[in-house]
Amino acid sequence: MATTQKLRPAIKFGPGYFIKEQMEYRSWTQEELAEVMGMTIKHINAILKDKQTITLDTAKVLAEVFDTSPQYWLNLDANYRLWLDSVPSEKEKQAELKANLYERMPIRDMIAKNWIPAFADVYELYDSLLDFWNTKKLDFDEWDKQITPLLARKSESFNQYKASYTYTWYHKAMIVASGYTVPEFDKKGLEELYNDLHNYTVKENGINQFLEKLNQLGVVFFVLPHLQKTYLDGAAFYYQNNPVIVYTARYKRIDNFWFTIAHEIAHILKHLDEKNTFFLDNFREEEVNDLETEANQLAAEKLKHQEIVTYLKTKINYLSTTDIENCAKQLAIHPALIIGKLAFDKTISFANQRLYNEEVLDLIDANYLVK
Numbered sequence: 585m586a587t588t589q590k591l592r593p594a595i596k597f598g599p600g601y602f603i604k605e606q607m608e609y610r611s612w613t614q615e616e617l618a619e620v621m622g623m624t625i626k627h628i629n630a631i632l633k634d635k636q637t638i639t640l641d642t643a644k645v646l647a648e649v650f651d652t653s654p655q656y657w658l659n660l661d662a663n664y665r666l667w668l669d670s671v672p673s674e675k676e677k678q679a680e681l682k683a684n685l686y687e688r689m690p691i692r693d694m695i696a697k698n699w700i701p702a703f704a705d706v707y708e709l710y711d712s713l714l715d716f717w718n719t720k721k722l723d724f725d726e727w728d729k730q731i732t733p734l735l736a737r738k739s740e741s742f743n744q745y746k747a748s749y750t751y752t753w754y755h756k757a758m759i760v761a762s763g764y765t766v767p768e769f770d771k772k773g774l775e776e777l778y779n780d781l782h783n784y785t786v787k788e789n790g791i792n793q794f795l796e797k798l799n800q801l802g803v804v805f806f807v808l809p810h811l812q813k814t815y816l817d818g819a820a821f822y823y824q825n826n827p828v829i830v831y832t833a834r835y836k837r838i839d840n841f842w843f844t845i846a847h848e849i850a851h852i853l854k855h856l857d858e859k860n861t862f863f864l865d866n867f868r869e870e871e872v873n874d875l876e877t878e879a880n881q882l883a884a885e886k887l888k889h890q891e892i893v894t895y896l897k898t899k900i901n902y903l904s905t906t907d908i909e910n911c912a913k914q915l916a917i918h919p920a921l922i923i924g925k926l927a928f929d930k931t932i933s934f935a936n937q938r939l940y941n942e943e944v945l946d947l948i949d950a951n952y953l954v955k
Contacts, residue, residue: 839924
C-alpha cells in the first residue's frame, strides 16, 4: 500500500542560535549588539529568532563583529531555511495522517454504520480508531503485513485497498462475536442439522428456528453489513472455541441467505483449522481453489440443486410458477431456492429472482442484527 511518510532531516539551528552563543561569550545584551551593528533592537530580535533572513549586507557586518567570514552566516541561514522547508506544517501532518487512515479504512462508511463517532479533527478520529482497534498506536507498516494473507487468497482484482477494508470488516466481526455467549461447539450436532437444512427453508419461521438451533449447537450467528468496496456475502471463522457465521445481507434474498449459510457451514465442518483461520466470501468474485469449490458443492447438495434440475428438466422450456411450486413441495425446499438455482445457471432470467423472495432481513429476528 502506498505511503506518504518521508524521512525528515535532523533539526537545524538557525544563525540566531550562533549569534546568541557569541553574545553570551561577550556578555552582550540585545541592546548592545544593536548598537554595535548599527541596527534597531526590533531588527536584532527578529534575527535572533531566525525570523529575519540574513542578507549579504547583514552577513558582512556579522563577519566584522564576530571575526568570521560573511559566507559562514549566509551558509547557516541558507541551510536553516532549507531545513524549515523540509519540515511539514501542522496542516501537512494532519493531511498525511488522514491519508494513511483513509487508505486503510472506509472512514465515512464506518461513521455511517456507527462503528466510530463523527470527528472534529484528524486527531479525534485517530483516538476513535485506537478505541476501535483496541490499541495504543496504529502501526501502518504492521497493518500492511496483516492484510498479506487476504491478498494471497484472493483474485488479482482484489487489491490492497479492498484487502485493507475487508480486514477492517473482519475486525468488527470479531468484536461483535465477542459479545455472544453460546454453549460448547457440538460438531456432530451441526452435521445432523446440516443434513436437515432444506426442511427449515419451508418451515414457518424456519430461518429463526434454524438460527436458534445453530446457537444451541455452539455456533454464533449474526448479520453484519459489508463495508464499502468489500462486497462480502458471508464469513466463517472461530472466536475462541466457537465457530462464527456472519451474513452481510448484501442481496437480502431468501435464496442468498440459505446458500450463504450452507456454504459457511461447509467451511466450519471441513476447512476451518490452524492453517485456514477464516473464510471471507464474495460469491460474485469467488476464489478459485479446492476449499471454495468443495464448500459450493456441499451447499449445492444440501440445497438439492441437482434434484431441482432433474425434476424440472422436461419442463424447462415452458416453465410455470405451478411447476416451481410442485418442485418445491416434492423436494421440501423453498421455491426461492429453485428460482435462485435456475437463475444462477442462466436457465431463466435473473429478473425472476424477485419471485418468492421476500426481504430476508424482515424474516430474521432483531437480536441477530448488528445495530
